[in-house]
Amino acid sequence: MSAAAAHLPLVSIVALCHNHARFLETALDSILAQTYPNLEVILVDDASTDGSQAILRRYATAHPHWQLLLLPENVGNCRAFNLGFRQSKGEFIVDFATDDVLLPARLSRQVRQFEQVGPRCGMVYSDAELIDEAGRHVRNHFRPDARGQLQPRPASGLVFAEVLARYFISTPTMTMRRATLEELGGYDETLAYEDFDFWVRASRNWEFHLLPEVTTQKRLHPQSMSRKGYRPNDPYxxxxxxxxxxxxxxxxxxxxxxxxxxxxxxxxxxxxxxxxxxxxxxxxxxxxxxxxxxxxxxxxxxxx
Incomplete structure (x- = not known):
C-alpha cells in the first residue's frame, strides 16, 4: 500500500458466509477488484457445510493480510457480524454477504460521499442491481415510475420517520460509520435479522445519505434472507x-x-x-x- 493510500480512512469489510460456496469466489474476487486501496478484510464463516470453508482458507492463504474466522457452530447473521466487527479497526464498515458482488468503484465512491456530507452521516447507501443465481440482470432496486420518480422513493438526511414508514434502503449497499455501530453496541444478537433494527436505532441520531448509482449486485436465490420473509411461519x-x-x-x-x-x-x-x-x-x-x-x-x- 502506498503512503498516499495509508492516509485514506480504513474500510473494514466483514464478509459473512453461510453455505455460499457456489457464489463465494465471485464475491471474494469482487473484494480484490476494489479500486479503494486501504481495506481490511475479515472473512467470517458461520459453520458452512457445503465446502465454503475450503474456499475461504484458500483465499486467506493467498492473501495473508486477510483475517479468517471459522465459527464451530451456526450463530446467525447478527452475532457472526458482531464477532467480525469486534476484530475490525476500520473507520467505515461493510457488512458483506458473500452471495452478493461489490462493483469495483463502490468503496471509493462511498467514502467520498461520507467526506462530502459530513461527520453526522452514519451510513451511505446506494442503488443495487438485482441478479439471479446465474448472475443475470433482473432489475435495479430503484426504478422510475411513469412520472420519472424513483420507486421506492429514496431519502437522505435525518430519515427516522421514513425508515419507520416504509422500505427503501437496499441493505447490501450499506457502508456504515464505525462510530455509529459502536454507539449502538453493534447488531442486536437477539434478533433474527439486522437491517430494520439498524435503520431504526441509527437514524434516530445519525443521518443516512444516498449515493445515487449502482454499487452492488444483490443476488436473488431461494436461500437468501430476503426471500424468507412474509411466508407462513415467517422466521423474522x-x-x-x-x-x-x-x-x-x-x-x-x-x-x-x-x-x-x-x-x-x-x-x-x-x-x-x-x-x-x-x-x-x-x-x-x-x-x-x-x-x-x-x-x-x-x-x-x-x-x-
Missing amino acids: LASTIRVCRKALALCRTGAERAALARRVRWELRQAVRHRNRPEARELYRLLRELRAVGPLDWLLGLAC
Missing part, C-alpha cells in the same frame, strides 16, 4: 415486532408515531395474509397502543 416476524416496539420507545412526535403505525399496519396485513396469527395479534395490540386502529384494522384484529 417476531424480530420485526420487537424492532417496532423499540421504535415506539424512540418516537418523539405524532408524525413519527403515525409513520410507525403505517409500518405496523403493513406488517399486520402480511401476518394475517400468511396466517401468522400469534404475531398478528401482537401487531394489532401494538396498533392499539399507537391509537391508530381503523375499521379494516379492527376487522383484521377480529380475524386473528
Whole structure:
C-alpha cells in the first residue's frame, strides 16, 4: 500500500458466509477488484457445510493480510457480524454477504460521499442491481415510475420517520460509520435479522445519505434472507415486532408515531395474509397502543 493510500480512512469489510460456496469466489474476487486501496478484510464463516470453508482458507492463504474466522457452530447473521466487527479497526464498515458482488468503484465512491456530507452521516447507501443465481440482470432496486420518480422513493438526511414508514434502503449497499455501530453496541444478537433494527436505532441520531448509482449486485436465490420473509411461519416476524416496539420507545412526535403505525399496519396485513396469527395479534395490540386502529384494522384484529 502506498503512503498516499495509508492516509485514506480504513474500510473494514466483514464478509459473512453461510453455505455460499457456489457464489463465494465471485464475491471474494469482487473484494480484490476494489479500486479503494486501504481495506481490511475479515472473512467470517458461520459453520458452512457445503465446502465454503475450503474456499475461504484458500483465499486467506493467498492473501495473508486477510483475517479468517471459522465459527464451530451456526450463530446467525447478527452475532457472526458482531464477532467480525469486534476484530475490525476500520473507520467505515461493510457488512458483506458473500452471495452478493461489490462493483469495483463502490468503496471509493462511498467514502467520498461520507467526506462530502459530513461527520453526522452514519451510513451511505446506494442503488443495487438485482441478479439471479446465474448472475443475470433482473432489475435495479430503484426504478422510475411513469412520472420519472424513483420507486421506492429514496431519502437522505435525518430519515427516522421514513425508515419507520416504509422500505427503501437496499441493505447490501450499506457502508456504515464505525462510530455509529459502536454507539449502538453493534447488531442486536437477539434478533433474527439486522437491517430494520439498524435503520431504526441509527437514524434516530445519525443521518443516512444516498449515493445515487449502482454499487452492488444483490443476488436473488431461494436461500437468501430476503426471500424468507412474509411466508407462513415467517422466521423474522417476531424480530420485526420487537424492532417496532423499540421504535415506539424512540418516537418523539405524532408524525413519527403515525409513520410507525403505517409500518405496523403493513406488517399486520402480511401476518394475517400468511396466517401468522400469534404475531398478528401482537401487531394489532401494538396498533392499539399507537391509537391508530381503523375499521379494516379492527376487522383484521377480529380475524386473528
